[in-house]
Amino acid sequence: xxxxxxxxxxxGFEKNVKVEKVSRRNILxxxxxxxxxxxxxxxxxxxxxAYETGAGKMPHxxxxxxxxxxxxxxxxxxxxxxxxxxxxxxxxxxxxxxxxEEMEADWSxxxxxxxxxxxVKFGNQDTDGSRSTRHYLIPxxxxxxxxxxxxxxxxxxxxxxxxxxxxxxNHEIVHSASGRKLGYGELAADAAKESVPSVEGLKLKDAxxxxxxGKGQISTVDLHDITTGKARYGADVRLPGMKxxxxxxPPVTGxxxxxxxxxxxxxxxxxxxxxxxxxxxxxxxxQPLGGVAVIARNTGAAIKGRDALKLVxxxxxxxxxxxxxxxxxxxxxxxxxxxxxxxxxxADAALKGAxxxxxGEYYLPHLAHASMEPPVAVADVKxxxxxIWAPVQSPGGTREDVAKTLGIPEGNVTVNVxxxxxxxGRKSKCDFALEAALLSKELGSPVKVQWTREDDVRHxxxxxxxxxxxxxxxxxxxxxxxxxxxSVAPTIASTFAAGAKxxxxxxxxxxxxxxxxxxxxxxxxxxEAAAFTRIGWFRSVSxxxxxxxxxxxxxEIAHATGRDQKDMLLELIGTPRIVKPAVKDLWNYGxxxxxxxxxxxxxxKVVELVAEKGEWGRQVPKGHGLGIxxxxxxxxxxxxxxxxxxxxxxxxxxxxxxxxxxxxxYVNPERIMSQIEGAAIMGLSLAKYGEISFKDGKVEQKNFDxxxxxxxxxxxxxxxxxxxxxxxxxxxxxxxxxxxxxxxPALMNAxxxxxxxxxxxxPLGKQLEA
Amino acid sequence: xIKLKINGQEQSWDGDPDLPLIWFxxxxxxxxxxxxxCGQALCGSCTVIVDKxxxxxxxTSINDVAGRxxxxxxxxxxxxxxxxxxxxxxxxxxQCGFCQAGQIMQAAALLMxxxxxxxxxxxxxxxxNICRCxxxxxxxxxxxxxxxxx
Ligand code: FES
Ligand code: FES
Numbered sequence: 001x002x003x004x005x006x007x008x009x010x011x012g013f014e015k016n017v018k019v020e021k022v023s024r025r026n027i028l029x030x031x032x033x034x035x036x037x038x039x040x041x042x043x044x045x046x047x048x049x050a051y052e053t054g055a056g057k058m059p060h061x062x063x064x065x066x067x068x069x070x071x072x073x074x075x076x077x078x079x080x081x082x083x084x085x086x087x088x089x090x091x092x093x094x095x096x097x098x099x100x101e102e103m104e105a106d107w108s109x110x111x112x113x114x115x116x117x118x119x120v121k122f123g124n125q126d127t128d129g130s131r132s133t134r135h136y137l138i139p140x141x142x143x144x145x146x147x148x149x150x151x152x153x154x155x156x157x158x159x160x161x162x163x164x165x166x167x168x169x170n171h172e173i174v175h176s177a178s179g180r181k182l183g184y185g186e187l188a189a190d191a192a193k194e195s196v197p198s199v200e201g202l203k204l205k206d207a208x209x210x211x212x213x214g215k216g217q218i219s220t221v222d223l224h225d226i227t228t229g230k231a232r233y234g235a236d237v238r239l240p241g242m243k244x245x246x247x248x249x250p251p252v253t254g255x256x257x258x259x260x261x262x263x264x265x266x267x268x269x270x271x272x273x274x275x276x277x278x279x280x281x282x283x284x285x286x287q288p289l290g291g292v293a294v295i296a297r298n299t300g301a302a303i304k305g306r307d308a309l310k311l312v313x314x315x316x317x318x319x320x321x322x323x324x325x326x327x328x329x330x331x332x333x334x335x336x337x338x339x340x341x342x343x344x345x346x347a348d349a350a351l352k353g354a355x356x357x358x359x360g361e362y363y364l365p366h367l368a369h370a371s372m373e374p375p376v377a378v379a380d381v382k383x384x385x386x387x388i389w390a391p392v393q394s395p396g397g398t399r400e401d402v403a404k405t406l407g408i409p410e411g412n413v414t415v416n417v418x419x420x421x422x423x424x425g426r427k428s429k430c431d432f433a434l435e436a437a438l439l440s441k442e443l444g445s446p447v448k449v450q451w452t453r454e455d456d457v458r459h460x461x462x463x464x465x466x467x468x469x470x471x472x473x474x475x476x477x478x479x480x481x482x483x484x485x486x487s488v489a490p491t492i493a494s495t496f497a498a499g500a501k502x503x504x505x506x507x508x509x510x511x512x513x514x515x516x517x518x519x520x521x522x523x524x525x526x527x528e529a530a531a532f533t534r535i536g537w538f539r540s541v542s543x544x545x546x547x548x549x550x551x552x553x554x555x556e557i558a559h560a561t562g563r564d565q566k567d568m569l570l571e572l573i574g575t576p577r578i579v580k581p582a583v584k585d586l587w588n589y590g591x592x593x594x595x596x597x598x599x600x601x602x603x604x605k606v607v608e609l610v611a612e613k614g615e616w617g618r619q620v621p622k623g624h625g626l627g628i629x630x631x632x633x634x635x636x637x638x639x640x641x642x643x644x645x646x647x648x649x650x651x652x653x654x655x656x657x658x659x660x661x662x663x664x665x666y667v668n669p670e671r672i673m674s675q676i677e678g679a680a681i682m683g684l685s686l687a688k689y690g691e692i693s694f695k696d697g698k699v700e701q702k703n704f705d706x707x708x709x710x711x712x713x714x715x716x717x718x719x720x721x722x723x724x725x726x727x728x729x730x731x732x733x734x735x736x737x738x739x740x741x742x743x744x745p746a747l748m749n750a751x752x753x754x755x756x757x758x759x760x761x762x763p764l765g766k767q768l769e770a
Numbered sequence: 771x772i773k774l775k776i777n778g779q780e781q782s783w784d785g786d787p788d789l790p791l792i793w794f795x796x797x798x799x800x801x802x803x804x805x806x807x808c809g810q811a812l813c814g815s816c817t818v819i820v821d822k823x824x825x826x827x828x829x830t831s832i833n834d835v836a837g838r839x840x841x842x843x844x845x846x847x848x849x850x851x852x853x854x855x856x857x858x859x860x861x862x863x864x865q866c867g868f869c870q871a872g873q874i875m876q877a878a879a880l881l882m883x884x885x886x887x888x889x890x891x892x893x894x895x896x897x898x899n900i901c902r903c904x905x906x907x908x909x910x911x912x913x914x915x916x917x918x919x920x
Contacts, residue, residue: 229803421868681904
């Protein structure tokens with residue numbers, strides 16, 4: 001049953017239809033497959049599932065159809081499509097593994113094939129928001145169960161026995177009464193003729209029979225290729241006749257090219273052409289910045305040619321952006337009231353009447369993603385057809401944007417998804433693919449646009465810059481009775497609409513309005529902030545500054561009241577309960593609150609677990625200190641304990657990190673561990689070094705010398721990860737991003753314990769040396 | 771005409787002698803296993819072995835390696851079973867994997883020179899190679915494993 005090559009003629013197929021039985025038939029006919037049906041979101045009926053997710057509300061929802069995702073060849077090889085992008089989380093293995101589990105396929109006879117961008121066919125493909133397992137655990141199980149049922153039905157028919165008497169066991173259908181067996185390959189053709197069973201009637205496997213899920217025994221499908229240099233990333237695509245290009249872009253966001261002199265560049269050996277690259281005014285979502293493209297026979301020549309260009313720019317309105325001045329503006333804004341988003345009790349009055357008020361202003365500068373693979377894309381545009389090869393987190397969105405940018409129908413655009421050499425949110429923005437498409441069209445040949453690291457650092461869609469100001473009011477007994485949190489930061493919305501100054505619900509919902517503490521008087525506010533550069537998603541987004549502020553404040557309160565940090569934290573979290581914040585739009589990561597409430601029992605649990613396993617309170621040598629922090633993000637719960645050592649010169653080392661994560665039902669605990677280990681490094685990088693600053697509108701950093709990241713010699717000596725075993729029906733939640741937010745505050749609380757210095761401004765830089 | 775050996779094969783180049791080796795490997799010779807991460811000898815993604823030494827191919831011109839023997843990740847072992855590669859798989863080191871060719875080449879060169887490095891030496895010698903995904907704990911474990919026999 002070859003289900004994969006369904007023609008992509010599914011345009012106009014309605015989003016979010018419940019069960020689409022008729023219109024798809026015409027398409028299947030062309031393949032000689034009849035009687036098939038396709039489900040689109042929302043597919044998760046109450047009968048089939050113990051919980052609902054927000055998957056159906058994502059653009060193009062969910063498609064549950066074995067004919068789209070699974071193919072069984074006559075030789076028994078099962079091909080399973082991966083429709084999400086692999087950037088290091090292991091998703092390209094995990095989702096197909098779920099299908100294989102349910103269909104009783106033998107993993108050693110499974111091939112994973114990457115799906116191109118086509119959301120009508122595959123459902124939503126945005127690999128972001130730590131959503132893949134959360135949204136696809138059940139759909140992938142249903143797809144696998146459907147395929148298994150079809151194979152069982154085919155075997156039962158062949159033997160003339162009731163389907164209830166046969167059973168799928170490791171790539172075979174078995175009739176135990178008669179001892180007969182048929183391999184999946186032998187049944188493939190017949191199974192393809194079976195109708196796809198209804199989702200409601202599917203029998204999913206009992207968790208106790210799982211061979212793969214939750215075990216962590218399966219290595220990622222790309223492991224061998226990665227270790228031998230065969231793995232193909234965006235930059236590794238080579239087409240016959242392909243040219244190599246780099247682009248000189250306006251140094252200031254929104255700047256424009258005035259003039260350029262290509263002569264010296266054209267004299268560089270290997271340079272073939274120098275042309276203007278089309279740009280869009282700022283802001284314009286993900287459209288290219290424009291500039292001058294140097295086309296050459298190899299990337300080295302293109303870079304050398306670009307260095308020789310003479311360029312004159314008009315910097316435009318953002319030419320005055322200055323990070324030192326801007327920080328002052330943010331601080332001042334944080335000291336005045338802003339849009340009130342959550343109000344419980346009367347924080348103003350309670351703060352006035354408090355015995356003691358502790359105030360903290362926490363600063364976090366812009367951050368660059370600096371994925372190891374800088375942005376890169378290959379495009380081949382011929383007439384009104386375009387083919388793209390790119391490391392994109394959003395293949396569906398890329399297809400849409402390429403079509404719009406070139407003015408051709410979306411169906412004429414093929415987006416091939418390569419491996420991503422890291423993403424962290426940067427590759428959710430497809431500007432680099434649009435650049436390649438435009439250039440290929442103009443050149444009339446395939447072209448690769450390669451960003452250098454300097455391009456990447458200077459023209460990123462940066463993590464925002466923020467001041468989080470928290471005022472905590474304490475009564476005489478040291479109990480926190482008031483909490484006012486003002487968050488000031490340019491919003492990601494400013495990349496989509498000029499002049500947006502208030503944060504969007506999805507930003508406010510990341511640790512501001514969803515703050516879980518049991519405090520009588522709460523005010524969460526958002527004063528305005530204008531943007532002067534491109535702001536975008538960075539792994540865990542606004543949770544980074546929020547967790548830094550909130551969890552540092554817990555440390556500050558603990559110190560002011562002479563309490564243990566962990567005890568203080570648990571006291572603030574309060575009783576085990578479902579928190580119901582008084583907020584108009586809680587966002588809740590797009591998930592229904594019933595399935596994914598703010599559950600303080602789970603929050604307490606990770607704190608208690610990490611404290612126990614991480615030996616909280618242990619004696620540490622002089623100059624060492626322990627810090628703790630917890631944060632709920634992407635509907636997961638994570639707590640981290642960091643041990644630091646600070647020597648008398650202020651040099652910081654991290655002897656040990658312990659993290660406990662509750663991400664509900666999980667697929668591959670081994671990859672969750674690697675995500676959390678990596679999150680500790682990313683957390684340490686941003687805490688120690690992370691800063692992109694602007695002067696005269698231009699980014700001051702350029703490469704890994706001045707935008708430093710943590711290296712192996714300064715990485716934690718050991719990072720231990722503990723995963724909370726899920727309850728029987730605990731919905732899966734995020735694992736890729738949630739590890740990042742608690743790290744920096746745990747580190748800063750540890751530094752305080754070791755040195756008595758409270759760091760409220762990131763990065764740490766040389767603050768301990770002072 | 772510059773002549774050199776890459777993974778045991780004779781190669782030649784009559785273009786710009788200053789061309790960084792990385793671009794000859796990737797764009798001219800089609801050996802894309804060697805990765806571009808920074809172009810300034812800051813990240814180690816582009817590490818190859820020249821004779822017996824790990825070098826950053828992004829700051830090494832093709833002229834610098836004229837007449838010499840270059841080994842890339844593709845040529846490290848015919849079946850990909852160099853002890854370092856095996857250890858990498860055993861420990862499941864990679865996340866995105868983009869830095870790993872450079873890490874593996876650096877580790878292979880380290881073990882040629884020092885077959886039994888201490889943990890401190892591993893951390894020291896591998897510190898020129900950035901992994902933005904943060905696989906360091908496993909890199910350290912894998913180099914150690916490779917040095918003690920996989
Ligand atoms: S690309 Fe050569 S060291 Fe980074
Ligand atoms: S595995 Fe992604 S950069 Fe190292």
